[in-house]
Amino acid sequence: MKKSLFPLMLGGLGIGTTEFVMMGLLPDIASNMHITIPEAGHMISAYALGVVIGAPLLVMISGSYPPKKILMALMIVFTAFNSLSAFAPTPATLLMxxxxxxxxHGAFFGVGSVVASRLADKGKQAQAISMMFAGLTIANLLFVPLGTWVGHHFIWRYTFGIVAVIGLVTILFIKLWLPVLPVEAPDDNRSRFTLFKSTETWLIVLITAIGTGGLFAWISYIAPLMTNISHFNEDNVSSIMVLAGFGMVVGNFIGGKMADRFDPAKTCAGLLIAMAITLLCIYFFSGNQVVSLLLTFIAGALSIALAAPIQILMIETAKGAEMLGAAVTQAAFNIGNSLGAFFGGLPLTIGMGYNAPVLVGTLMAMGGVIFAYVLIRRQGEGAMATQPVNG
Structure with missing residues (x-):
C-alpha cells in the first residue's frame, strides 16, 4: 500500500467504527441514559440522515478547495462531534x-475516492479506492467488536472517545502523508448540478440504493436469524459478526481487483447476482449451522465487494464532478441501509420467520441487477453512437 493512501484508510477505520458500533451499544446507551432501546435507535437514524444530507452538501460547499484541505476539515468536524458524543449529557445532545x-461521512469517502484514484498507478484505481474502504472493513472485523466490548464492560462513552482519537490520528497523517493535489472541479455549483441531469447517474444511485439494500435486509436481522433459525447461542453472535467482518476484508480487495480488470458496471451486475443467489441460499439452508456460517462469510464478502466498483463507476460517469458523484454514491449506500432495514422488517410484522428478510433482500439485489443491465445497455448504445462511420 502506498504511504499516501494510509490516511484515507485511517479515516475509513474511524468512520466505519462510529457507524456500526452503535448497533451493539444501543442497550448500554438506553440503560445509561434512561431511555428505551427504540429511542436509542434514533441515534442510528440521526447518523444516517447526517450522511445523506452531508455527502452532497459539504462537497458542493468545499469543492473549490484542494482535496487535502477538504479531508482535513471533514475529519476535524468528525472528531469534534464524536468527542461531543462521548460527553453528551442528555439524549437530545447525543442525538444532535x-x-x-x-x-x-459520505463527503470523506467521496473526496477520498477521487483522491485515491488520482494517487493510484495506472489501471489500479479501483484497488486504490479499496484500500480506503479497507479501513471500514477492519473496523467491522476488529474495532466494532472491541468498541462493543468496551461499552458493555466499562461505559459506552469510552468507545466514542476511541473514535475521536482515531480522528485525531487521521488528521495528523493527512497533514504529514497526503500530498497536495490541485483542484480539478468546475468553478461553480451550477456546472456540478449537470451531474443530476444524467440518466446514468440516477441508474448508479438506484443500483446502489436498491441493490445494496438487499444486503442490509440480511445484516439488519442477522442476530435473530442466527439465534432462531440457525440455533446458535446468543453468546456466539459477536463471533459470527467477526466472521462477517472477515468476509468484508476479503471481499473488499476482491472487488477492487475485479473493477480494475473488468468493466465496473458488469462487475456490479455480477456481484449483485452473486448476492441474490447467496441470500436465497441463506433462506433455504440457514438451518444448517456449518452452511449458515459459510454463507455469512460469503454474504459479508459480497456486501463490501461492491464498494470500489460502484465508486469507480460513478467517478467515470461524473466527469467534471467526480467528488460530488462519489459523495452521492455514499448517500445512496445509506439510503440502501434504511430501505433494506425497513423492507426487510415488513415480513416480521406479519409473523413470518426470521429468515424471511433475506427473501426481501434477494428481490432488492435482483432489482439492482435490472438497473445495472439497463446501465450496461445504455453504455453499449453510447459507445456504438460514438464509433466513426467507415466509408
Whole structure:
C-alpha cells in the first residue's frame, strides 16, 4: 500500500467504527441514559440522515478547495462531534452529536475516492479506492467488536472517545502523508448540478440504493436469524459478526481487483447476482449451522465487494464532478441501509420467520441487477453512437 493512501484508510477505520458500533451499544446507551432501546435507535437514524444530507452538501460547499484541505476539515468536524458524543449529557445532545458526526461521512469517502484514484498507478484505481474502504472493513472485523466490548464492560462513552482519537490520528497523517493535489472541479455549483441531469447517474444511485439494500435486509436481522433459525447461542453472535467482518476484508480487495480488470458496471451486475443467489441460499439452508456460517462469510464478502466498483463507476460517469458523484454514491449506500432495514422488517410484522428478510433482500439485489443491465445497455448504445462511420 502506498504511504499516501494510509490516511484515507485511517479515516475509513474511524468512520466505519462510529457507524456500526452503535448497533451493539444501543442497550448500554438506553440503560445509561434512561431511555428505551427504540429511542436509542434514533441515534442510528440521526447518523444516517447526517450522511445523506452531508455527502452532497459539504462537497458542493468545499469543492473549490484542494482535496487535502477538504479531508482535513471533514475529519476535524468528525472528531469534534464524536468527542461531543462521548460527553453528551442528555439524549437530545447525543442525538444532535450523532447527526453532525454523520455529516462528514459520505463527503470523506467521496473526496477520498477521487483522491485515491488520482494517487493510484495506472489501471489500479479501483484497488486504490479499496484500500480506503479497507479501513471500514477492519473496523467491522476488529474495532466494532472491541468498541462493543468496551461499552458493555466499562461505559459506552469510552468507545466514542476511541473514535475521536482515531480522528485525531487521521488528521495528523493527512497533514504529514497526503500530498497536495490541485483542484480539478468546475468553478461553480451550477456546472456540478449537470451531474443530476444524467440518466446514468440516477441508474448508479438506484443500483446502489436498491441493490445494496438487499444486503442490509440480511445484516439488519442477522442476530435473530442466527439465534432462531440457525440455533446458535446468543453468546456466539459477536463471533459470527467477526466472521462477517472477515468476509468484508476479503471481499473488499476482491472487488477492487475485479473493477480494475473488468468493466465496473458488469462487475456490479455480477456481484449483485452473486448476492441474490447467496441470500436465497441463506433462506433455504440457514438451518444448517456449518452452511449458515459459510454463507455469512460469503454474504459479508459480497456486501463490501461492491464498494470500489460502484465508486469507480460513478467517478467515470461524473466527469467534471467526480467528488460530488462519489459523495452521492455514499448517500445512496445509506439510503440502501434504511430501505433494506425497513423492507426487510415488513415480513416480521406479519409473523413470518426470521429468515424471511433475506427473501426481501434477494428481490432488492435482483432489482439492482435490472438497473445495472439497463446501465450496461445504455453504455453499449453510447459507445456504438460514438464509433466513426467507415466509408
Amino acid at each position: 452529536a450523532r447527526f453532525f458526526s454523520g455529516l462528514p
